[in-house]
Amino acid sequence: MANLLHWRNIPTAKTLFVMIFMAGIGLIISVVALLYLSLHLITTKTNEIDDRRTALSVQGAVQTSVNRVWSLVLDNAVWDEAVKEAYRPTLDTAWLSKTWGSGLKINNLYDGTFILDEHFHVLWGAFHGKPFTEDNLRFFGRGMQFLIDQHAQPLASEKNIYAGITRTREGVAFVGIGLIRPMTEGFPVQGSARRYLVITRHLNPEILSGLGRTFQIEDLTYTAEPSAGPSVPLKSSAGELLGYLSWQARLPGVQAAQAASTDITQIVLLAAALILLFILLSSVGLYKLAKGEQQARRIARIDWLSHLPNRRALIEKLEHSRLSGEPGTKSVVFIDLDGFKDVNDIYGHHVGDQLIVTIAQTLRDKIPPEGMLARMGGDEFAMMVGGARAEESAAAFAGSVLDYLNTPISLGERTIHIGASIGIASGSLVEITSSELFRRADIAMYHSKSTGKGRITHYDSELNSVREREIVIENDIRLGLEREEFDVWYQPIVDARSQKMIGVEALARWHRRPAGGLKPDEFIRIAETSGLIYRLGQFVLRRACFDLQPLSDLKLSVNISPAQFRDPDFENKVAGVLQETGFPAGRLQLEVTETYVLESPERARAAIANLKSLGTAVALDDFGTGYSSIGYLRRFNFDTIKIDKSLAGLVDDDDQASALVSGTIRIASALGMAVIAEGVETEKQMKLLRLAGCDQLQGFYFSQPMPIESLLQLRQQRHC
Numbered sequence: 001m002a003n004l005l006h007w008r009n010i011p012t013a014k015t016l017f018v019m020i021f022m023a024g025i026g027l028i029i030s031v032v033a034l035l036y037l038s039l040h041l042i043t044t045k046t047n048e049i050d051d052r053r054t055a056l057s058v059q060g061a062v063q064t065s066v067n068r069v070w071s072l073v074l075d076n077a078v079w080d081e082a083v084k085e086a087y088r089p090t091l092d093t094a095w096l097s098k099t100w101g102s103g104l105k106i107n108n109l110y111d112g113t114f115i116l117d118e119h120f121h122v123l124w125g126a127f128h129g130k131p132f133t134e135d136n137l138r139f140f141g142r143g144m145q146f147l148i149d150q151h152a153q154p155l156a157s158e159k160n161i162y163a164g165i166t167r168t169r170e171g172v173a174f175v176g177i178g179l180i181r182p183m184t185e186g187f188p189v190q191g192s193a194r195r196y197l198v199i200t201r202h203l204n205p206e207i208l209s210g211l212g213r214t215f216q217i218e219d220l221t222y223t224a225e226p227s228a229g230p231s232v233p234l235k236s237s238a239g240e241l242l243g244y245l246s247w248q249a250r251l252p253g254v255q256a257a258q259a260a261s262t263d264i265t266q267i268v269l270l271a272a273a274l275i276l277l278f279i280l281l282s283s284v285g286l287y288k289l290a291k292g293e294q295q296a297r298r299i300a301r302i303d304w305l306s307h308l309p310n311r312r313a314l315i316e317k318l319e320h321s322r323l324s325g326e327p328g329t330k331s332v333v334f335i336d337l338d339g340f341k342d343v344n345d346i347y348g349h350h351v352g353d354q355l356i357v358t359i360a361q362t363l364r365d366k367i368p369p370e371g372m373l374a375r376m377g378g379d380e381f382a383m384m385v386g387g388a389r390a391e392e393s394a395a396a397f398a399g400s401v402l403d404y405l406n407t408p409i410s411l412g413e414r415t416i417h418i419g420a421s422i423g424i425a426s427g428s429l430v431e432i433t434s435s436e437l438f439r440r441a442d443i444a445m446y447h448s449k450s451t452g453k454g455r456i457t458h459y460d461s462e463l464n465s466v467r468e469r470e471i472v473i474e475n476d477i478r479l480g481l482e483r484e485e486f487d488v489w490y491q492p493i494v495d496a497r498s499q500k501m502i503g504v505e506a507l508a509r510w511h512r513r514p515a516g517g518l519k520p521d522e523f524i525r526i527a528e529t530s531g532l533i534y535r536l537g538q539f540v541l542r543r544a545c546f547d548l549q550p551l552s553d554l555k556l557s558v559n560i561s562p563a564q565f566r567d568p569d570f571e572n573k574v575a576g577v578l579q580e581t582g583f584p585a586g587r588l589q590l591e592v593t594e595t596y597v598l599e600s601p602e603r604a605r606a607a608i609a610n611l612k613s614l615g616t617a618v619a620l621d622d623f624g625t626g627y628s629s630i631g632y633l634r635r636f637n638f639d640t641i642k643i644d645k646s647l648a649g650l651v652d653d654d655d656q657a658s659a660l661v662s663g664t665i666r667i668a669s670a671l672g673m674a675v676i677a678e679g680v681e682t683e684k685q686m687k688l689l690r691l692a693g694c695d696q697l698q699g700f701y702f703s704q705p706m707p708i709e710s711l712l713q714l715r716q717q718r719h720c
Helices: 013-077 080-086 093-101 138-157 205-215 252-300 311-323 340-347 349-365 390-405 434-450 461-483 520-530 533-548 562-566 570-581 594-599 601-614 630-636 655-670 683-692 708-719
Strands: 112-116 122-127 161-168 171-179 196-202 221-223 231-235 241-246 329-338 372-377 380-387 409-411 414-416 419-428 456-458 487-495 501-509 555-560 588-593 617-623 640-643 674-677
Touching: 013 161, 013 171, 013 196, 013 205, 013 231, 013 252, 080 093, 093 112, 093 122, 138 161, 138 171, 138 196, 205 221, 311 329, 311 372, 311 380, 311 434, 329 390, 329 434, 340 349, 340 414, 349 372, 349 380, 349 390, 349 409, 349 414, 380 390, 390 419, 390 456, 419 434, 434 456, 434 461, 461 520, 461 533, 487 533, 487 708, 501 520, 501 533, 501 708, 520 533, 533 555, 533 562, 533 570, 562 570, 562 588, 562 601, 570 601, 588 594, 588 601, 594 617, 601 617, 601 630, 640 655, 655 674, 655 683
Parallel strands: 419 456, 501 555, 555 588, 588 617, 617 640, 640 674
Antiparallel strands: 112 122, 112 196, 161 171, 171 196, 221 241, 231 241, 329 380, 329 419, 372 380, 409 414, 487 501
């Protein structure tokens, strides 16, 4: 999968501008489309709602017409005089014609009146003011027949009026039927004789126009077939389809849209202007971003001090060569300055920075053609070169660099002596990766440093075998901690005056390793570089506290590696072990080398203060092998100084060493610090160190390191 987050894959400012511009145009189109689509949707829905409301109004108008006929029947059928005239043996047609035939045809209330007998035969009728001569119901259609069939019994015995719609021979009509009866109680006619009044009102343009005005329905018309516009079906009381009532849609949504079109246009223009303004501002920002990005890329690939390309730039160059498939061999020269740390410690970091700048300027002049020099960080440089003569060019460059760095370098009034350890690795990027090529050069450089410094080492398979063995040991350490293969041995520390054992130093041992035991010098270094020293150091501290806890007259010294000391939680871990084991903090002394104290003085001072606040003592181990400054002895306030065996072991035959030991003891005494001399192997050394003023002594002369069981036996023997 491609590394999509890599900065080289970030679009350029021009590409981003095009993307934002297209996105802005798309946004404008989307906003315009959204507004007008929304307007269209609102218009359509408004029109649909109005059509549904109008359809309900049309249906209401139809029902109103039916109800009007119903009321006419009620007003004319429930009438005492009508009962007297309708139930005569011989009807008075003159009275009927005058009363119902033409007299009530006012305001177009109805167009036909009819009297039916108990068998629903027409006894008398008038239609459009003319006598009606038919005696059956065929004229009235299925709708009228349905009303009679459905309500024959109620019509004869109840007071209900029934009205509906039918298709007569003359067209669609509203029709009503009801029993002619008196207004008061009591029906004067005996037997089965019944007279029913039927009133019709046929649908016509005048009626539709009146309904349209009443219900605000524009152009209400009746058609046999559905029209193109809105319409509702008109059905008879029997359910037969009689036709359709249609009207002219008012389209209120269109009217509202037309009214709002000006405002919508203004909104669209405003939105477009805002988006274009955003594009303009984004373009300005992208221009600045592009300049900043270009500068940031340049800065990110340049070392700020030497102005050389940095590690990142060199690795990218190699990766580019690998990805582009460049043929041929690539050689990497890895340079580590020897003694640069001492320059910083003695003269200060500003002098160290000047030295780096001076060396970088000189090395730049020595780069072979097509080569690339980079500062890898700190006191490390690397040069990469390719081509047919890459190995030869790399070797020549490394030789000239070593010659230059082995000669004194002038910095103003100062002359600096420094050296270099150099490693060279070559190979084809088709066969190995760029990181592997760097790893090999790094391995070769460390071999130069570990075998005496000031030399050049070419990588070969044997060096790789050394590294592979280290990996095996690293894995064995991890498994050994899990399997509890490690032991803790103890070397006595005696009082210089009484020769009495007053303490012990805890030392890690690995005799029970399945592949064969290893000396501490072999596995401690690998544990530190792999990070396993944290677990190993905690194991030694915990085991030693458990073993020595019952021996209340002995103090315990435990070595702390620089890696452990760097751990910001180290002090809490020590406190946890003391609490877990119940070991008194006042009996514990932690030994730290001056190397780490000088590398991280602020962290070292804080850690020492925290440890001393727990009640533990802190000793400076291997004093005399490094910088050995009186200033930092005062600054860090150690409880004890341990003179290294490389110095203490020479007091019997080296006057200078003897003087240095005596001076160290006087300085420590003046600062209120106890002095322990390590590596005491002879009686003469013991006596000289005691006379020099050492407080405590340690070495093979008194005892070799031993397991806890042997220590208990030795202690018992000396107490006897």
